Amino acid sequence: MKIRFSYALLLSLTLITGCDAFSSEPTYGGLSIGGFNYTPYNLSRFVVYDRYGNTAGGGGDLMPGSGQGSLSCCYKLKGTDFTVKWDVYDADEAIKDLYAPIRKIHKVTEVHLPPTKLEGGAGTRILGLHFYPDDHIEFEFRNDLRGTRIEYDEIWGWLDRTYGKQLNPEGLHDSVVFRQTARVAAGGWTKYRLTDKRDLRWYVYYAMLVNPKFDEHPAVQNILAKTKDKPGEFGAAMEQLPAPIVDELKRDQFKHIQSGAAHG
Numbered sequence: 001m002k003i004r005f006s007y008a009l010l011l012s013l014t015l016i017t018g019c020d021a022f023s024s025e026p027t028y029g030g031l032s033i034g035g036f037n038y039t040p041y042n043l044s045r046f047v048v049y050d051r052y053g054n055t056a057g058g059g060g061d062l063m064p065g066s067g068q069g070s071l072s073c074c075y076k077l078k079g080t081d082f083t084v085k086w087d088v089y090d091a092d093e094a095i096k097d098l099y100a101p102i103r104k105i106h107k108v109t110e111v112h113l114p115p116t117k118l119e120g121g122a123g124t125r126i127l128g129l130h131f132y133p134d135d136h137i138e139f140e141f142r143n144d145l146r147g148t149r150i151e152y153d154e155i156w157g158w159l160d161r162t163y164g165k166q167l168n169p170e171g172l173h174d175s176v177v178f179r180q181t182a183r184v185a186a187g188g189w190t191k192y193r194l195t196d197k198r199d200l201r202w203y204v205y206y207a208m209l210v211n212p213k214f215d216e217h218p219a220v221q222n223i224l225a226k227t228k229d230k231p232g233e234f235g236a237a238m239e240q241l242p243a244p245i246v247d248e249l250k251r252d253q254f255k256h257i258q259s260g261a262a263h264g
Helices: 002-017 152-167 174-192 197-210 218-226 233-239 243-251
Strands: 027-037 042-049 055-062 072-078 081-089 105-112 125-131 137-142
Touching: 027 042, 027 055, 042 125, 055 072, 081 137, 105 137, 152 174, 152 197, 174 197, 197 233, 197 243, 218 233
Parallel strands: 027 125
Antiparallel strands: 027 072, 042 055, 042 081, 081 105, 125 137
């Protein structure tokens, strides 16, 4: 009777705390895995490895800005330090020869996850992996796949509706122009950590349609510094940029200063 009671107690503690009964390391069971791709490449596959031999994987040719439409289930991971091995490829290179093998770019990223208390059971515990343009990855426990952090498709859609012919004067396929937009938007995140769609709309607009080095203008650098960590305010300021400054940007007649300084 005592043995059964002790086993039941250990089992209940494991379920309540999320920790292995014989270890202080957190253990997460019944996990579904989803990926969110903010790189300018297609994400084809990823696998998470813990330090105890457990793995969890997902993927499925995720284009820039997309989240996984279906979940991989059910996995167990243990600990606080993980290794993610992931593959991406350049779709613009791949379409040059549709019969050639796709050239994958292999990446490895280390991720630290502080102990986290989970609720719910198998099927409702989702570990989301957010893949960023600088190759770092953030883990997030969630209960659905909604809420991608960088909406490349929305940014491209707005530009296409508003500046269609100017955005695509050569009549390229929409998918090609979308990827061009995603690459520029990814640069806005890399340089200034812009994620708000209004901020990125105007960042991409100026970079693609006015001057690719627009952010080297002293006035724009001043705006970037003043609006840092204030989502939406950079876009609002750029939308109202004075005409004389816009003219200087179009003519590329201004004193260039090193860009990227607004992000510490």
